[in-house]
Structures are given as structure tokens and as C-alpha cells.
Amino acid sequence: MIGIVTDSNSQIPADLARRLGIEVVPLTVTLDGVDYQEGVDLDADDFYARFESGTPQVSTSQPSPGAFAAAYQALAEAGADDIVSVHIGSAISGTVNSARLAAAGSPVPVRVVDTGSASFAVAFCAMEAAEAAAAGGTIDEVVAAAERVGALVGNVYVMRALDLARAGGRLAADADPGADPGTGAGLVPIFTLTGGAMRMAGLASDLGQAVRIMATHVLAAGTSLRVGVCVADRGTLPVVEALEDLLRDAPEVREIIRYRVGPSVGAHTGPGAAGAMFYPSPL
Numbered sequence: 001m002i003g004i005v006t007d008s009n010s011q012i013p014a015d016l017a018r019r020l021g022i023e024v025v026p027l028t029v030t031l032d033g034v035d036y037q038e039g040v041d042l043d044a045d046d047f048y049a050r051f052e053s054g055t056p057q058v059s060t061s062q063p064s065p066g067a068f069a070a071a072y073q074a075l076a077e078a079g080a081d082d083i084v085s086v087h088i089g090s091a092i093s094g095t096v097n098s099a100r101l102a103a104a105g106s107p108v109p110v111r112v113v114d115t116g117s118a119s120f121a122v123a124f125c126a127m128e129a130a131e132a133a134a135a136g137g138t139i140d141e142v143v144a145a146a147e148r149v150g151a152l153v154g155n156v157y158v159m160r161a162l163d164l165a166r167a168g169g170r171l172a173a174d175a176d177p178g179a180d181p182g183t184g185a186g187l188v189p190i191f192t193l194t195g196g197a198m199r200m201a202g203l204a205s206d207l208g209q210a211v212r213i214m215a216t217h218v219l220a221a222g223t224s225l226r227v228g229v230c231v232a233d234r235g236t237l238p239v240v241e242a243l244e245d246l247l248r249d250a251p252e253v254r255e256i257i258r259y260r261v262g263p264s265v266g267a268h269t270g271p272g273a274a275g276a277m278f279y280p281s282p283l
Helices: 014-020 044-053 065-077 095-103 120-134 139-150 162-167 207-219 234-248 263-269
Strands: 002-007 022-025 028-031 034-037 058-061 082-087 110-114 154-158 188-194 197-204 225-231 253-260 274-280
Touching: 002 065, 002 095, 002 120, 002 139, 014 022, 014 120, 022 065, 022 120, 028 044, 028 263, 044 263, 058 263, 065 082, 065 095, 082 095, 082 120, 082 139, 095 110, 110 139, 120 139, 120 225, 120 274, 154 207, 188 207, 197 207, 207 225, 207 234, 207 274, 225 234, 234 253, 234 274
Parallel strands: 002 022, 002 082, 082 110, 225 253
Antiparallel strands: 028 034, 028 058, 154 188, 154 274, 188 197, 225 274
């Protein structure tokens, strides 16, 4: 048996993780000076509720090596002969390093996969690994399945809290609508995240047009698309539902998964974020 581990920055829904047998190790989110475990004692609704009275002070940190060691031990005791541990990119977080430190003392061999990605792109990598393992793949085949996906995942989204992106250094200067006096008021910027920097993929006159631009961006990515559509706070549901409506019956789309933007990602995007991650997945 090959066990699969990921971290909570993957944003993988709990029911999907259970169904695929993926163990999720939580990141720590520090909110106004108090530490929480993402998805354990701080969920998305609790997190976004903090923005209702202002912008809280938020930071995130990787799981400890001890947290990974406990996950590896539990999987070994459950019968795993090998473990594949799939994580947020090392250029973004120290999570991979914690996993590698824990792997050195694991009772069974652990292969750590640095996806070079973040958020639901990591979930896609872990899902492919879990499916390859369930199909009887070798450890090398399972690792290769996870590694292949990281380079394929695209993204497109809208967000309201551009101040958080600016503060975190993720909003490229040439993609900052506030830096362009010709942008005009009331327009909706559409972004992609590439190489750790947010860049504009389009500019819409309203949210309806923004949804259509996002759908076009997704469908241009190929065929047999796996699509993750994200909901931040509940106020983004109309945007998400409209995007799902445009994608649901498209022949290019194989599967749509809705997920929440949890605290470790929401710390950089804030309330008002909605969009999609996607990649062409072989059947």
C-alpha cells in the first residue's frame, strides 16, 4: 500500500481527501496573534468573519516536522509500505523542508514531492498520486503522476482585496490596476498567478463579463479538463455558480470540483476572491 500525504494549503475538501485516502497535515495560521491549525480549529467561514470588522493581522507557517512524523507513523501503522508526500512549492513555503526532515525518521520510505505550486494545484497533484496508487502503480509511477501535474495547472480569478496582494508582493507592478490611471473606475481586473506573481489576464466592465472571460481562459487550456472552482467568503457564490454554469456542459471539461479558499490562501487574497484552477487530465 502506498500512502498519500499533502498539506492544508492544497485546499482539498475534507470529503474528497477521505474518499481518496489522502492524509492532510495542517499549516499554522496566526490570526491577530493567535495560532490556529488550518481546517482543524479555523475554517474558511471563521476566517472570513474576521474581515467583517476590519482587516486582521494574518500570517502563515509550515507544519512542524513533528506533525509530518505523526502522519507518516499513522500511515505506516495502517499498513502503508511507502508514502508519497505532496506539498506546496519550496519557493513559497518551508513545508517541503519540514516533510523531508520528518521523512528521514519515518518507519517506512517517504518520497517528498515539491510541486512548485500552491493552493488547489497541490490538491490536483495529490489526487493524481492517489489515483495512480489506487490503480496499482509503482512508487515511481505515483511520484511521476504527482510531478507531472504541477507544471500543467493553470489558474484565473478575480479578487477584491488587492491591498493584501500588494502587501505580500505578489501583485506585479505592470498588473496593478491601481497603478494605471487609464484603467478607470468600476472595472473588474482578471488575474493569473504565474511564477509567484499576479498578472492581469483581462479587464471586464462588470462581474458578468469577468465570469465569461474566466470561462474562456479555462476552456482554452485543452480537453479532458479537471477544473477546481473556488469559493472564498459566501458573498462570492453568485460568481462561482455563474462560472460553473458556463463550464458544466462544455465538451472540454471532464470534471468540476468546488472548493473553499481557506485561511492559508485567503491570507493573501482576502474576501471576494473567486475563480478556477485547471489542467488537462488523461482519462
